[in-house]
Amino acid sequence: MIIYKAKYFLRETANNLWQYKTRHFFSLTIICLSFLIVGLFLAISNNLRDRADDLSKNLVIVFYLQKSLPAAEQDLIEQQVRHSPLVADVRVISPAEASEKLLQDFPGLKDILMNLQTNPFPASIEATLKDPRTPYDQTLRFITEMKKNAGVEDVQFNRDWADKIQSLSRLAQAVGFFLGGILILASFIIISNVIKLNVFARKSEIEILRLVGGTNTFIRIPFLLEGISLGMAGSLLSLFLLLIITKIFPVYLGTSLGALQELISFRYLSFSQVISMVAGGGFVGFLGSLSSLSRFLRI
Amino acid sequence: MIIYKAKYFLRETANNLWQYKTRHFFSLTIICLSFLIVGLFLAISNNLRDRADDLSKNLVIVFYLQKSLPAAEQDLIEQQVRHSPLVADVRVISPAEASEKLLQDFPGLKDILMNLQTNPFPASIEATLKDPRTPYDQTLRFITEMKKNAGVEDVQFNRDWADKIQSLSRLAQAVGFFLGGILILASFIIISNVIKLNVFARKSEIEILRLVGGTNTFIRIPFLLEGISLGMAGSLLSLFLLLIITKIFPVYLGTSLGALQELISFRYLSFSQVISMVAGGGFVGFLGSLSSLSRFLRI
Amino acid sequence: MIELYHVWKQYQKPGWALSDVTITVKKGEFCFITGPSGSGKSTLLKTMYREVVPTEGQIIIGGKNILKIPDHKIYLLRRNMGIVYQDFRLLFHRRVFDNVAVALQVIGAPMKDMKRKVFIALRMVNLHHRIWDYPSHLSYGEQQRLAIARAVVNNPRILLADEPTGNLDPKLAVEIIGLFKEINKQGTTVIICTHDKELIRQFGDRILFLHEGKLLRKDAA
Amino acid sequence: MIELYHVWKQYQKPGWALSDVTITVKKGEFCFITGPSGSGKSTLLKTMYREVVPTEGQIIIGGKNILKIPDHKIYLLRRNMGIVYQDFRLLFHRRVFDNVAVALQVIGAPMKDMKRKVFIALRMVNLHHRIWDYPSHLSYGEQQRLAIARAVVNNPRILLADEPTGNLDPKLAVEIIGLFKEINKQGTTVIICTHDKELIRQFGDRILFLHEGKLLRKDAA
Numbered sequence A, B: 001m002i003i004y005k006a007k008y009f010l011r012e013t014a015n016n017l018w019q020y021k022t023r024h025f026f027s028l029t030i031i032c033l034s035f036l037i038v039g040l041f042l043a044i045s046n047n048l049r050d051r052a053d054d055l056s057k058n059l060v061i062v063f064y065l066q067k068s069l070p071a072a073e074q075d076l077i078e079q080q081v082r083h084s085p086l087v088a089d090v091r092v093i094s095p096a097e098a099s100e101k102l103l104q105d106f107p108g109l110k111d112i113l114m115n116l117q118t119n120p121f122p123a124s125i126e127a128t129l130k131d132p133r134t135p136y137d138q139t140l141r142f143i144t145e146m147k148k149n150a151g152v153e154d155v156q157f158n159r160d161w162a163d164k165i166q167s168l169s170r171l172a173q174a175v176g177f178f179l180g181g182i183l184i185l186a187s188f189i190i191i192s193n194v195i196k197l198n199v200f201a202r203k204s205e206i207e208i209l210r211l212v213g214g215t216n217t218f219i220r221i222p223f224l225l226e227g228i229s230l231g232m233a234g235s236l237l238s239l240f241l242l243l244i245i246t247k248i249f250p251v252y253l254g255t256s257l258g259a260l261q262e263l264i265s266f267r268y269l270s271f272s273q274v275i276s277m278v279a280g281g282g283f284v285g286f287l288g289s290l291s292s293l294s295r296f297l298r299i
Numbered sequence C, D: 001m002i003e004l005y006h007v008w009k010q011y012q013k014p015g016w017a018l019s020d021v022t023i024t025v026k027k028g029e030f031c032f033i034t035g036p037s038g039s040g041k042s043t044l045l046k047t048m049y050r051e052v053v054p055t056e057g058q059i060i061i062g063g064k065n066i067l068k069i070p071d072h073k074i075y076l077l078r079r080n081m082g083i084v085y086q087d088f089r090l091l092f093h094r095r096v097f098d099n100v101a102v103a104l105q106v107i108g109a110p111m112k113d114m115k116r117k118v119f120i121a122l123r124m125v126n127l128h129h130r131i132w133d134y135p136s137h138l139s140y141g142e143q144q145r146l147a148i149a150r151a152v153v154n155n156p157r158i159l160l161a162d163e164p165t166g167n168l169d170p171k172l173a174v175e176i177i178g179l180f181k182e183i184n185k186q187g188t189t190v191i192i193c194t195h196d197k198e199l200i201r202q203f204g205d206r207i208l209f210l211h212e213g214k215l216l217r218k219d220a221a
């Protein structure tokens, strides 16, 4: 008996889907679009986070040391920096390296520097922060403490950089939550409404089913299956489109982007993200049809 | 008779809109969302273009002059730069200014520069380009010609900057066209489908109207009015939401954004953009319902 | 007024819903069509207002071959007809008033005129007390009467009624056919499909008998 | 089997569709309800399968007060009933077969069993040759017969029929009521609403006469 019913439900769902194909096609388009945009932002935010991580590797505090500081004291300072819980990596830059770096940035200064008898640059220690999101006051406390050391003559910490990265990731998150939330909600509303429309269109049929003795569950299951298939089909389709876009979009924008190309390079979603998109689609579909059913078919 | 009919059509449209209020609410939500996203991108691209224009003001070519060049020759070069059709503005930077600027960027060099007897910096001429979108080869030709001048020792032109600005505006355009196109199309499909659904739901009514002698036009006009009102209401609503977002979003992100805040500062659309959004909504609605009518009610 | 020449109709192979039907109904005639269920009565009526296009044959109404009228001009034919459908075809989302008024709205009648005419038509079928109610709140027989009111509101030149008394009690049925007879006396051509032998016996000026799509007996008035 | 005690029903103020109706129909009875259009026949029938809940009164069917059954258990009541609706209530997007089979599907009958039963029911009303057609392709009388087939396919213990012969020719009408009589002989309780005096005269074991919602005459079998 259960097998006969299961068969009936599947046949019924397929019938429903086929009969209102125009409506389903249209809703599928919109659901797919919504999920596509969610997927796009997921991909963008993935890439932004990667980029932010890349950038955070350059987030450094530079401690300029006193000129002609004894090597022992220099080591001591280096050790102190290295042991701070905030610091991930430490690099010591000799005066020669510093001079070379300046020359790279300002080739025009070459003559001047060559003419000097001694290297005017101090040695410095570059400390890379572990976490770019470290609160600013913690960093500041660390810097103040280091400054107490007589060997440290000056400290440079580019706060702007840290702020920019932090706010970039916050922005990506905010936009993602905002748009994603709206669009998932939209998909939910769409599915709920499509099912509601189908229920409406089948109002007389449903009434007949009730009148010949159909249970509520019996009447509802095909609609639930319909919602779930819509949601899952929509998200699957959007994943497929996303795949195409991540392959084609960079090619379309081509080399003209130069430096920016790297910033918007699209990488595909991770496996777990793909899985949760599909499952999310099914779940949204399930909830959507459930919500429209509970209102229309009294429980 | 025409007045009676006009009254009838308006009543009929209002009836239709009211009767399927759930369906219309849902479609309105989606149309509004589509137009909202179009509006958002319009606003973003407005702001990006402003920003690009701002940045382009900094797009300069620097001509380093020979040290101790006679003032007359320096003037000659300045005039030559000033007369180029590519150049908008020219600024002469004296050696003293150059030294100051370097000190600002590298305070660590203070001691060194102070210890030097003479100012090691050459004078330079900064030429701001008129149009940041000037093709690179034109700029290059200009530079090559200037280099022939014996008084010009070196030329610096940051190509990256120009490229970045150009590609940024190109990116905004591409994204705008892409998303905007998709979403306007989506709105069109939605309206067309909603009207189709309404036509479907009123199939028996339409049949009855035909059977009692209604003309095609008579049957169609209420549906056309319905589509137009949907489209216009959707775009109007989205403009209102956009207004709220442009006021609230920056406050929400608040001061935490630092330098980036400026980059995403939202300005509202221009008056002509507002008008064309509303008109576009009405037009999309008209086309949407027309397309669904021609298929369902044979002409 | 209404002339059918060798009309054939096939919906699906095999079998013919109408086969070789030739009828002439003169202006002002009062005519019954009868026959068993599925014999083609409704189909015959439908060909007259071109809901159904015959497979073969010609139909001339008021001197015009209605099969030659282009689709977008068909409304001109129907504006001269009042039709009672076997399945009523009411606007279930409109009030009783609007259901009758719609026949006047399509020709752009002024509101005041409309109200008066609608009320008169509803009073004829004894439904005027339900004028602002919805059809779904009417009993089945009341719905049938509403369908009749819509058909007569516009003083049509031709009145076609498909089983207009199937859901009415015998007393009311006689009243309704009496009403049709009344309208007929004012010059309207009336054709009624019915199973009701009693009605045919009482009012039957002319009876057309259909059987499996064929016309069996032609009784002249 | 079916007991109604002081049943009142008001849809809209003023006026009562049913006023103080008390009936007892015993198991195996064959019973007609008649009365003019709008007198409450359909309403009375609807209270019996709880499509309409009476404003006042109690209804006991098979020993159970059906007004006390919770909404989600109502299907148990209806599975024992075969109902022919005045407006047929067919599934117009399903074939004739499915329209009959649906009454078996809801109880999860196996396919093979279903096919046999459906065919038998359709043959009873002489529609078996249209089994794979759609209801919209049927004449109005054929649709009515389809509605009858669905009502009887499940061997119901109670059969309620609202104007089941309104669109059938007299010969077929007699056949259908004969069929109901047949089913009745196998123990099914049958209640039929009709306007047809001829049928009542011919088959009327027991006649209930409604007028403006009130029961006028109670004829015992």
Ligand SMILES: Nc1ncnc2c1ncn2[C@@H]1O[C@H](COP(=O)(O)OP(=O)(O)OP(=O)(O)O)[C@@H](O)[C@H]1O
Pocket: C136, C137, C138, C139, C140, C141, C142, C167, C168, D011, D012, D017, D035, D036, D037, D038, D039, D040, D041, D042, D043, D044, D086
């Ligand atoms: N849903 C409803 N809402 C309001 N009034 C209703 C509703 N259904 C029926 N009525 C009214 O109740 C009265 C009885 O209706 P009912 O359908 O029971 O009559 P009936 O005897 O079946 O008539 P008929 O022979 O015309 O089918 C009628 O006056 C009808 O207009």
Ligand SMILES: Nc1ncnc2c1ncn2[C@@H]1O[C@H](COP(=O)(O)OP(=O)(O)OP(=O)(O)O)[C@@H](O)[C@H]1O
Pocket: C011, C012, C017, C035, C036, C037, C038, C039, C040, C041, C042, C043, C044, C086, D136, D137, D138, D139, D140, D141, D142, D167, D168
């Ligand atoms: N749309 C259709 N498609 C296919 N067959 C049809 C269609 N309409 C009617 N038929 C068939 O044509 C034949 C005649 O139908 P019609 O409706 O004219 O009969 P009728 O005389 O009006 O019957 P009734 O008294 O039952 O209303 C019937 O066998 C019917 O099944």
Ligand SMILES: [Mg+2]
Pocket: C041, C042, C043, C086, C162, D139, D140, D141
């Ligand atoms: Mg018929």
Ligand SMILES: [Mg+2]
Pocket: C139, C140, C141, D041, D042, D043, D086, D162
């Ligand atoms: Mg009734």
